[in-house]
Amino acid sequence: MRILVVDDDYDMVETVKLFLDAQGFEVTTAYDGETGVASAARAAPDLCLLDLVLPDMDGRELTKAIRGVTGCARTRVVLLTAMGGRKAVEAYLGDGENSADAYVEKPVNFKELKSLIEKLLDTR
Structure with a gap:
């Protein structure tokens, strides 16, 4: 699986x-959105x-740009944020094509991140 x-x-x-x-x-x-989109075009990640x-750019703009890349329309997206709490990222989550699938707060809890990735990619 590619991330x-x-x-x-x-x-x-x-x-x-x-x-x-x-x-x-x-x-x-x-390390920036523009390079991220180019990297997605080359790597066709399963999850970002x-x-x-x-x-x-912000998370919504980057999500939209990546999902607009050929082969990435169904790529799962997890936002990394130091903003704290669901309320701060609620506008970025949901069912829309520009919405992320989930978020993880920084500093990252790697046990939670692993569990979330397994759930989203069903890799258990």
């Missing part, structure tokens, strides 16, 4: 990548972990 991680915090990206690599996922990384707020 794309997009966050402008280098340490966050590398920490999440190390964790996902250890779980056996094929991981691609990017996207920072809610990037310098060049």
